[in-house]
Amino acid sequence: MLKILSVLTLSSLVVACATTQQGAGMPSAAPPSASSSAQAPTKAPSPLAAYEWDLANAYDAGGQAAAGWKLSGKPALRLNFENRNLSVKNLCNVVGAAYAIDGSNLRVERVISTMRACADNELMALERKVATQLPTAKSYSLKSGATPQLTVQFADGSRWELTGTPTASTQYGGPGERMFLEVAPERVACSNGVMKDAQCLRVRVVTYREDGVKHRVGAWENFYNEIEGYTHEPGIRNVLRVNRFVRQNVPADASRHVYVLDMVVESERAR
Known part of the structure; x- marks a missing residue:
């Protein structure tokens, strides 16, 4: 059996869970604690925290397009x-670091990450570049x-330009309930309301x-x-950290809850 674990290396990534029952038989999980040596405001400006920022362009110190990002x-x-906490997704691992702001100045602490094995050498190389680049962040600006x-300037004069998409918390009007779901390797036949002959996660x-x-x-349970954000691969068992949000104006035959992937904390290929 091939088993791949996400090793959580610092307390900002260590899970801390409560056991309070909150509907549908699913207990809530408290958010992980954060550790940081950054002596700065503890809350990001709302425009930063309200969006997920996708890299649109990267430039070197001379203002030329930088390859490889x-x-x-x-x-x-x-x-x-x-x-x-600042996290970077769409790599092999979730890369994160504590950060602090002072006016337009941005300071990022030493990067930490999960430690999942990854066969994609190109993606792993990018992950290493990100881990090296982030702690050199110097300032930011917003439009x-x-x-x-969002523009992030680095100490060597290079910069990233990113575009914002509202976070799930922004879309659904508040923070989600953090919880952990183990997903079985295979979907199963299920029927529920208008869902006939569907294939559900277990x-x-x-x-x-x-x-x-x-x-x-x-x-x-079915x-x-x-x-949201999770693509199931048949034959792979995963443990996911998700955020559960309450949907407003629930459509007919739809769940009042929306589940959004935060990170994959454990993966295992079934025999």
Whole structure:
């Protein structure tokens, strides 16, 4: 059996879960704690935190387009600012760091990441570049509009230009409930309301102690939703960290909850 684990290396990525029942038999999970040596405001400006920022262009110190930051056929780097933590997605691992701002100045701490194995050498090379570049961030600027724009300047004079998309918290009017779902390797036949002869994910809720050790595993259930940002690969069992949001103006035969992938914390190929 091939088993791949996401090793969570610092307390900002260690899971801390509660066991409060909150509907549908699914316990909530408290957000992970953050550790940072950054002595700065603890809250990002709302325009930064309200959007996910996708890399549109990268430029070198001379203002010329810099190669290697966008890979053909792969999604662009995505930056998220939450509390004092900056994370970068669409790499092999979730790369993160504490950050601080002072006016237009931006300071990023030493990068940490999960440690999932990755067979994509090109993507791993990009991940290493990101880990080297981020701590050299120097300043940022924002432009509002229908599509907000974020520019990050680095110490060597290079820069990233990113475009903003509202976060799930912005779309759904508040922070989500963090929880962990184990997804079985195969979908199963299911029927629910207007869903006839559908194929559903099979999931169970996982809770963890404050030290990150698995504490409790629930019963398997058919999952009549999809998880935004998650693409299921048949034959792979995953444990996902997700955020669950309450939908407003629920359409007929739709769930009142929306599930959004935060990160994959464990993967295993079934025999």
